[in-house]
Amino acid sequence: MRNSTKPRKVVDITRPVLAKNEEFAAANRGLFRDKAMLVLNVIGSPGSGKTTLLEAMARHLHDAMVVIEGDVQTRRDAERIEQAGCRAYQIETHGACHLDAKAVAHALEQLDLDRGECEVLVIENVGNLICPSSFDLGEHLKIGLLSVPEGDDKVLKYPSLFSRISDLVVNKIDLLPHLTFDVERVIAECRSLNGDVRVFKTSGKTGEGVDNFCRFLLDERAKILVARASRA
Amino acid sequence: MRNSTKPRKVVDITRPVLAKNEEFAAANRGLFRDKAMLVLNVIGSPGSGKTTLLEAMARHLHDAMVVIEGDVQTRRDAERIEQAGCRAYQIETHGACHLDAKAVAHALEQLDLDRGECEVLVIENVGNLICPSSFDLGEHLKIGLLSVPEGDDKVLKYPSLFSRISDLVVNKIDLLPHLTFDVERVIAECRSLNGDVRVFKTSGKTGEGVDNFCRFLLDERAKILVARASRA
Numbered sequence: 001m002r003n004s005t006k007p008r009k010v011v012d013i014t015r016p017v018l019a020k021n022e023e024f025a026a027a028n029r030g031l032f033r034d035k036a037m038l039v040l041n042v043i044g045s046p047g048s049g050k051t052t053l054l055e056a057m058a059r060h061l062h063d064a065m066v067v068i069e070g071d072v073q074t075r076r077d078a079e080r081i082e083q084a085g086c087r088a089y090q091i092e093t094h095g096a097c098h099l100d101a102k103a104v105a106h107a108l109e110q111l112d113l114d115r116g117e118c119e120v121l122v123i124e125n126v127g128n129l130i131c132p133s134s135f136d137l138g139e140h141l142k143i144g145l146l147s148v149p150e151g152d153d154k155v156l157k158y159p160s161l162f163s164r165i166s167d168l169v170v171n172k173i174d175l176l177p178h179l180t181f182d183v184e185r186v187i188a189e190c191r192s193l194n195g196d197v198r199v200f201k202t203s204g205k206t207g208e209g210v211d212n213f214c215r216f217l218l219d220e221r222a223k224i225l226v227a228r229a230s231r232a
Numbered sequence: 233m234r235n236s237t238k239p240r241k242v243v244d245i246t247r248p249v250l251a252k253n254e255e256f257a258a259a260n261r262g263l264f265r266d267k268a269m270l271v272l273n274v275i276g277s278p279g280s281g282k283t284t285l286l287e288a289m290a291r292h293l294h295d296a297m298v299v300i301e302g303d304v305q306t307r308r309d310a311e312r313i314e315q316a317g318c319r320a321y322q323i324e325t326h327g328a329c330h331l332d333a334k335a336v337a338h339a340l341e342q343l344d345l346d347r348g349e350c351e352v353l354v355i356e357n358v359g360n361l362i363c364p365s366s367f368d369l370g371e372h373l374k375i376g377l378l379s380v381p382e383g384d385d386k387v388l389k390y391p392s393l394f395s396r397i398s399d400l401v402v403n404k405i406d407l408l409p410h411l412t413f414d415v416e417r418v419i420a421e422c423r424s425l426n427g428d429v430r431v432f433k434t435s436g437k438t439g440e441g442v443d444n445f446c447r448f449l450l451d452e453r454a455k456i457l458v459a460r461a462s463r464a
Binding site (some may be wrong): 045071 | 277278279280303304305306308327359361379383385388389390391407410
């Protein structure tokens with residue numbers, strides 16, 4: 001069986017799947033431009049603190065932030081975000097290991113974005129460092145979130161993600177005193193793949209660095225408004 | 233585009249992929265039986281401490297343990313295991329989000345298992361709680377490793393894994409004093425999916441609980457020897 005020389009018909013399913021995704025991503029991008037929303041695609045491991053960071057961001061951005069939560073199963077994360085004061089829509093993928101642009105398009109229809117202004121839309125992807133990295137959702141910022149307890153060797157292990165991100169967020173920095181984690185190594189390895197990456201250090205739990213990250217997001221959103229005004 | 237009613241030909245690729253995997257898994261299982269090896273498939277998030285736990289296990293099992301390391305990229309983990317005194321073979325998946333039984337079969341050929349006895353073979357899967365859960369590698373024990381910093385809400389979020397495991401290992405218990413993590417909740421939620429699951433608590437860093445886990449593995453291996461003797 002293992003040494004069979006019989007020629008096989010090989011069907012590459014990756015390209016058509018990604019091409020179809022790109023159609024939906026382009027439509028999402030058009031909607032985001034029309035609404036002058038800044039959109040983040042947040043990718044990190046299970047338990048890297050994505051939802052806790054969003055709860056901390058809600059204390060700065062209030063209802064200017066809207067969240068799409070991606071999980072394999074459960075509605076817990078959307079409920080947490082709603083309790084923090086922001087509108088949220090939960091996508092349950094029921095087994096799928098990443099969000100795609102079509103699922104996000106469906107979520108956008110459900111969110112009723114004309115009800116109140118959405119300045120910053122955060123899409124929290126399924127907890128996974130591998131599969132979500134290939135799927136464009138139409139976002140402006142692809143955020144790679146790496147938490148201190150995961151260890152400082154992860155960037156080169158998951159290059160598909162860390163070479164594509166616009167921003168690296170090192171999260172759970174409150175745990176630095178208890179763990180061996182070389183932040184400078186992480187930044188240097190990420191820059192070796194990805195020279196332009198911006199870096200933020202945060203603790204969703206204590207709030208450290210979250211104000212700075214939110215200020216950056218509002219500045220990015222202001223640039224979108226300026227660009228729109230210059231087109232008008 | 234989104235409301236197209238044109239019928240599409242849908243090709244389900246999941247079933248043939250898994251059927252092909254099952255052929256290789258069965259062959260692996262036959263080899264494991266011939267060699268009377270106990271085989272573990274260890275599945276956990278990136279940074280959940282899989283490799284550090286294996287290093288701690290090496291201090292108990294010495295060269296009776298052989299390791300197959302799965303990573304998207306880098307050979308770092310196999311090097312760590314070799315430094316801990318065990319034979320190791322690194323599979324780099326180059327983008328793939330899980331190990332399959334064929335890749336393990338290839339690794340087994342490279343490992344030269346007749347050189348010294350291998351009592352316990354540990355296959356450390358790619359860091360991912362989703363995709364590896366569907367792929368049988370031919371193992372005896374499917375280990376779900378969940379680390380304390382990931383949070384106590386992960387079992388119901390990743391039910392495909394936690395409903396299929398034989399053993400739950402709660403790792404990084406040295407961090408319990410610094411974090412909010414309800415071990416009993418995790419165990420109860422896992423048992424709600426999976427009534428027969430065994431539970432171990434470990435710290436790869438301090439070694440706590442690792443002796444107990446290794447004793448369990450050697451007992452399981454002894455059962456394999458007894459079963460073989462009774463067949464002879």
